[in-house]
Amino acid sequence: MTLQTPLPAAPPRAAPPCAASGAPAPALPVIEVEGLAKHFQMHHLGQRLDAFAGIGFTLMPGQFLLLTGPNGAGKSTLLRTLYRSYLPQAGHVWLNTAEGRIDLARAADVDVALLRRREIGFVTQFLIARPRVAAEDLVAEPLRLAGAAAPEALETARAALAEFGVKRELWAAYPSTFSGGEQQKVNLARALILPQRLLLLDEPTASLDAGARAALLRRLAALKAQGVAMIGVFHHPGDVAGLIDAELNLDSRETRDVAQ
Ligand SMILES: Nc1ncnc2c1ncn2[C@@H]1O[C@H](COP(=O)(O)OP(=O)(O)OP(=O)(O)O)[C@@H](O)[C@H]1O
Ligand SMILES: [Mg+2]
Numbered sequence: 001m002t003l004q005t006p007l008p009a010a011p012p013r014a015a016p017p018c019a020a021s022g023a024p025a026p027a028l029p030v031i032e033v034e035g036l037a038k039h040f041q042m043h044h045l046g047q048r049l050d051a052f053a054g055i056g057f058t059l060m061p062g063q064f065l066l067l068t069g070p071n072g073a074g075k076s077t078l079l080r081t082l083y084r085s086y087l088p089q090a091g092h093v094w095l096n097t098a099e100g101r102i103d104l105a106r107a108a109d110v111d112v113a114l115l116r117r118r119e120i121g122f123v124t125q126f127l128i129a130r131p132r133v134a135a136e137d138l139v140a141e142p143l144r145l146a147g148a149a150a151p152e153a154l155e156t157a158r159a160a161l162a163e164f165g166v167k168r169e170l171w172a173a174y175p176s177t178f179s180g181g182e183q184q185k186v187n188l189a190r191a192l193i194l195p196q197r198l199l200l201l202d203e204p205t206a207s208l209d210a211g212a213r214a215a216l217l218r219r220l221a222a223l224k225a226q227g228v229a230m231i232g233v234f235h236h237p238g239d240v241a242g243l244i245d246a247e248l249n250l251d252s253r254e255t256r257d258v259a260q
Contacts, residue, residue, distance in 0.1 A: 027060060027061050028096040029058045029059060029060050029094075029096060030059050030060065030061055030063075030095070030096060030197055030198050030229035031058070031059050031082075031093065031094065031095050031096075031198055031229060031231075032057075032058045032092070032093075032094040033055055033056055033057050033058070033082070033091070033092070033093055033094075034056050034091055034092045034094070035054060035055070035056060035090055035091040035092065036052070036053075036054075036055040036056070036078075036081065036088050036090070036091030036092070036093065036105070037050075037052065037053035037054065037055070037088055037089050037090040037091055038050075038051045038052055038053075038074070038077055038078070038081050038086060038088045038089060039051060039053075039089055051074040051077040051078075052073075052074040052077065052078055052250055053090075055078065055091070055248075055250075056091075057246070057248060059198075059229040059231070060229065061197075061227035061228075061229055062224050062225070062226075062227045062228065062229065063229050063230075063245045063246070064220075064224060064229075064230045064231075064232065064240070064243045064244050064245050064246075065229075065230070065231045065232070065244075065245065065246050065247070065248055066232060066233075066234065066237055066240070066244045066246070066247045066248070066258075067079070067231060067232065067233045067247075067248050067250060068233075068237070068247055068248070068249045068250070068251075069249055069250035069251040070251060073250040073251050074250045075202070075233045075250055076202050076233070078250065079122070079200045079201075079202050079231065079233065081093075082104070082198075082200060082231065083116070083120060083122045083200055084104050084105075084107065084112045087105070088105050091105060092105055092106075093105045095115070095119070095120070095197075095198065096197075097115060097119050097197070098118070098119065098197075102115075117142075117145065118146075118196070119196055119197040119198065120196060120197065120198045120199075120200070121191050121192070121194075121196040121198070121199045121200065122191070122199075122200045122202075123187065123188060123191040123192070123199070123200070123201045123202065123204045124187075124202045124203075124204075125184065125202065125203050125204065125206045125207065126183075126184075126187070127175060127183040127184065127186055127187035127190075129174070129175040129176040129178075129183065129186075131174070131176065132174060133174065134171070134172045134173060134174060135161060135166065135170055135171055135172070135173060135174075135175050135178075135186045136154060136157050136158055136161060136171045136172060137154075137157075138175065138186060138190055139157035139160055139161060139186060139189045139190045139193060140153040140154050140156070140157035140193075141153075141190070142190065142193055142194050143156055143157065143193060143194065146194060156193065157189070157193065158171055160189040160190075160192075160193055161185070161186070161189050163189070163215050163218075163219070164185040164186075164188055164189050164212050164215045164216075165185060165209070165211045165212050165215065166182060166185045166186060166189070170182065180207045181207045181208060181209060181212070184204070184206070184207045184208060184212075185208070185212050188204060188212075188216055188219075192216075192219050192220075192223065195223050195226045195227075195228050196228060197228065197229065198228070198229050198230075198231070199223065199228050199229070199230045199231075199232075200230075200231050200232070201230060201231070201232035201233065201234075202232075202233050203233050203234065203235055204216060204232070204234075205234060205235075205236065205239055206235070213239055216239075217239065217240065217243075220240065220243055221242070221243060224243055230243075244258045245257065245258060246258055
């Protein structure tokens with residue numbers, strides 16, 4: 001893909017490859033957030049609601065950042081801002097993509113759409129089911145868009161549905177009639193089928209049974225081992241305790257490293 005957003009004036013932070021020793025260049029951060037601020041203007045009340053300000057952190061490949069804070073602290077708003085569903089009022093969201101470094105806070109919409117397809121995943125609690133699209137086709141779609149042959153994509157999709165505990169008789173059915181938990185399993189199978197560079201997770205375990213929570217944990221651990229950076233909100237962080245590298249508390253605005 002070719003990005004349309006003009007490349008930043010800031011120099012890339014990568015050290016040049018060490019030709020003499022043949023050592024690989026150090027990995028680049030996946031995401032560098034600087035001074036990020038988001039507020040909502042509530043025109044009908046003549047008020048401004050500050051969701052967050054002064055947010056900054058860096059994540060390397062395979063690192064997992066846990067977002068914490070009470071209801072209304074701004075966790076979902078921060079994830080949506082990183083996904084560029086919301087535009088921030090200040091700050092930068094530098095993403096090191098396959099095509100170079102780009103500031104998501106300023107990227108062209110067309111680039112945001114491409115990056116969402118190939119490099120940034122976002123899992124919420126809700127499946128966006130499409131009318132008359134079978135569960136297995138919904139799950140296989142990201143693989144097919146990435147160039148996989150239809151039979152292989154379908155086979156991988158069925159394996160993912162089985163892993164999350166979706167009953168075999170539902171694979172060819174339409175998810176719009178599924179239970180909340182079943183829909184969430186399809187949602188996760190689809191969202192996690194391709195390793196992306198950055199994965200955003202907003203309470204993905206909310207409606208899952210124990211088997212599906214365990215499957216999610218296995219999948220997240222595998223993606224982390226493949227270098228996927230993750231930022232997540234979990235109301236039961238114990239579910240992912242073994243994966244967490246750092247915690248950002250949106251109430252206190254403190255970031256702390258978590259010893260593994
Ligand atoms: N589109 C919007 N317009 C106006 N205010 C909003 C909007 N989205 C969120 N807010 C407000 O921003 C604040 C942060 O909301 P957010 O959903 O990010 O909280 P949260 O930390 O995810 O909470 P929870 O734990 O309940 O999910 C809340 O006070 C909310 O009312
Ligand atoms: Mg939320």
